[in-house]
Amino acid sequence: MVPSKSNILTDEDLQGTNLQGQNARALRARKLTTIYVYEAPVRLWHWVTAASIVVLVITGYFIGSPPPSLSGEASNHFLMGWIRYLHFSAAWIFAVGFAGRILWTFMGNIYTRELFYIPVWRKDYWKGLLDEILVYAFIKKQGEKTIGHNPLARTALFFCFTLTGLFMIISGFALYSDGTGIDSWEGRVFGWVMPWLGGSLGTHFLHHWGMWVIILFVMIHIYTVTREDIMSRQTLLSAMTNGYRSYRDDRPE
């Protein structure tokens, strides 16, 4: 038997064997792998973070452009008060989650660390990045198999989620110290960034821009995970729900 170029058993491979004439498809040996990638704390964190971001974006937008004025006595309403209260509550959840997620990198598997750096010194990172870009430009059909994030996803996550998220936390707590004063812990720990960011107004401005970076990221993120889940060689939604990623072929790489 002359093995065909691909390592998949085809009808030609059966030529001249006692199986000649059979349908090769039914005879193929399959070894479809499933790997446990995202541990429970990471998955829980992902969905809590997603929920907190939804709240932060909506309330943040209304802090910037409040809804139409209410009439009646001021003492009967606390609309902006509630909007800000929700923003700060969600901000705390987001920030504590972020800190917890950093701690988890020391306890979890290696895939938990991918979010916090990009391996620019590794050649296969650049190759994988190019491959994925070609896939998204419809030039290549398939990217490489990955266990964690593919290099393009990882790059986007690092810049648009990790760094932007960190910036939102730092600038957010700095803005918070506008209310609590520069001698509060927020003022001591985060307040120093304000002069660098152009004062309180400049910090508001950049914090506001950060929101749009995150909105665009979330739009693209939801599209790409869904698309990859359907079209790539592996599943994604399962990886972030039950933790397991399944592969649809058993070609290496």
Next chain:
Amino acid sequence: MAGLETFYDVMRRQGITRRSFIKYCSLTAAALGLGPEFVPQIASAMETKPRLPVLWLHGLECTCCSESFIRSAHPLVKDVVLSMISLDYDDTLMASAGHQAEAILDEVMEKYHGNYILAVEGNPPLNEDGMYCIIGGKPFVEQLKKVASGAKAIISWGSCASYGCVQAARPNPTQATPVHKVILDKPIIKVPGCPPIAEVMTGVITYMLTFDRLPELDRQGRPKMFYSQRIHDKCYRRPHFDAGQYVESFDDEGARKGYCLYKVGCKGPTTYNACSTVRWNDGVSFPIQSGHGCIGCSEDGFWDKGSWYARLQNVGGFGIEASADKVGMVAAGAVGAGLAAHAAISALSRARYKGDDAQ
């Protein structure tokens, strides 16, 4: 510093009663956020300490700081603080002029070397070797450096000296530069505002005299007692802010009812100053009380931070100006359309990936 009279001497000489003097001390204590127990300390400092020699220089400026200072509410300030601080040189207020004036400057600098306070109003322009501001035939920056060299501390009056203000607004053709970027080796107290509030100015000086030290400063070098809270934190319209009641335009019902001015660009939430507590002109009013938003005059670079009637700065480029939200929404629309197109091409170009079996 023998030979200088005390404040009290000056006050008495000017016919001010002891009762009135004690009243001034309590007012000052209150303005500085000190308890009544500090009143005797202030009084005794004024009675026993020699006057503080102050040299007051003027660079590129509009003199609004001096105008504010001499309008300080308490009559003692108007009549006495000026003489009290022994304002030995101030080319706007002093009687002498020309060579005589410059001679006084040299004399004081020599006599009180290392002990006088240098108050700077305005800032030096550095372009063309400082030729855009000439004092006594020489660039102001030279005078500033010379006088600063013997000063104990420097007070940067107003936003000009503290941050640059209007003459440093883009494109800043004269390269007007705030004092702390020119004088690097002296303690500098910034008292920003355009102008600063008179009571804040006199309060800073009285504090330095009473306690013989600089007031506690924040990260940006502003005295904490006057600049540690935003206008917004003590604004009497704040309940309307929290309630969600805003002036939507200057002639609407909300404006008549005194709602919060946030939506018409009030910079109170981003401006550190004492206006909403001390107010202006003997506590009569302040901009928000008169129905106009704060323009953020005591913040760094306030001329370059967008419209006074918009909360946040616009972004330029693409030949248009638009707010962050407009740009963001257009970007989100473009990304959304892009993703939809990408999804459509994906669907056409390739069906669901089923693994090898599909081959």
